[in-house]
Amino acid sequence: MEETGKMGDGGVPFWRRSGARYFPLSAYFKREFGGIVRKISVDAHFSCPNIDGTVGRGGCIYCDAVSFSPGRFFGLDDVDAQIDDGIRQLRRRFDVDRFVAYFQPSTNTHAPLDELRRKYEIALRRPEVVGLAIGTRPDALPDPVLDLLAEIAREKWLALEIGLQSANDATLKFFNRGHDVATFVDAVCRAKERGLRLGTHVILGAPGESRDDMRRTARLVVELGFHSLKLHHLYVVRNTKLARLWEAGKVEPPSLDDYAEAVVDFLELQSPETVIERISGEASEPYLLAPDWTAKKHAARNAVDVAFRRRDSWQGKFYRG
Numbered sequence: 001m002e003e004t005g006k007m008g009d010g011g012v013p014f015w016r017r018s019g020a021r022y023f024p025l026s027a028y029f030k031r032e033f034g035g036i037v038r039k040i041s042v043d044a045h046f047s048c049p050n051i052d053g054t055v056g057r058g059g060c061i062y063c064d065a066v067s068f069s070p071g072r073f074f075g076l077d078d079v080d081a082q083i084d085d086g087i088r089q090l091r092r093r094f095d096v097d098r099f100v101a102y103f104q105p106s107t108n109t110h111a112p113l114d115e116l117r118r119k120y121e122i123a124l125r126r127p128e129v130v131g132l133a134i135g136t137r138p139d140a141l142p143d144p145v146l147d148l149l150a151e152i153a154r155e156k157w158l159a160l161e162i163g164l165q166s167a168n169d170a171t172l173k174f175f176n177r178g179h180d181v182a183t184f185v186d187a188v189c190r191a192k193e194r195g196l197r198l199g200t201h202v203i204l205g206a207p208g209e210s211r212d213d214m215r216r217t218a219r220l221v222v223e224l225g226f227h228s229l230k231l232h233h234l235y236v237v238r239n240t241k242l243a244r245l246w247e248a249g250k251v252e253p254p255s256l257d258d259y260a261e262a263v264v265d266f267l268e269l270q271s272p273e274t275v276i277e278r279i280s281g282e283a284s285e286p287y288l289l290a291p292d293w294t295a296k297k298h299a300a301r302n303a304v305d306v307a308f309r310r311r312d313s314w315q316g317k318f319y320r321g
């Protein structure tokens, strides 16, 4: 194959020149912004419809709902103060002066429009902040919220991350997600109508899901067409319903080798232009219960790399766009 700077034109994508097997976020940011950009996690103290009773209570079975109470996470209430803190910490570690404010915990579109606008604008006022990433659920995206995001996206870089987890309704039910696949597809279509840059999250290794089931999820992701993708393995943390199932021996998270094969299956089908933001979930002591490889730095990355090499494969190998 001819090597080109473009992707999807029959040539080798630019990110493969460095030996990468998938398109990492760092390479995307470099291409998009001409240099290093890092994400700062922002907790704007939104609630979650699957916890506060809007669609359900108790949350997804893998979610530590206790964490979603006031005063959680970062300790700093104020969005501005969190960004200050994030910039200070990242500058200590990296030579970086541009940032994306990542509205991360809970459901960051689940609030009245004026509150959403006010909180997003606090981040956007900062000259160092070049854009927003907003994590949410498919059932928290009414049209007026999508219109607001589209309005912001006309001025600033914006990525909307809509959680899917699986294209299998039985798995979504088991996870107690509180929405089905059709709700996800509807939200994605309405967001795409507005030209929004979309990302999604998928969990691999759900109980009862075969490699073919996970490939079906991969195909739905391809069909809908996402700018970015985060893959997580199923892992168990304390204070969750999943922890109780795991302790009772009713659930077993995937082995590292099985997970790596599932990731390669998934990425082979994706477009080479989809940015891969994550290839595994992260959790550490004392919260993590299983699998123990979750806590080993780079374990998933190395295993995925080995699987890609053994299979002589890469992201997009079987993409039929």
Ligand code: SF4
Binding pocket: 048, 049, 050, 051, 058, 059, 060, 063, 064, 068, 105, 106, 107, 137
């Ligand atoms: S949607 Fe997110 S915040 Fe809400 S319960 Fe599920 S994992 Fe937790």
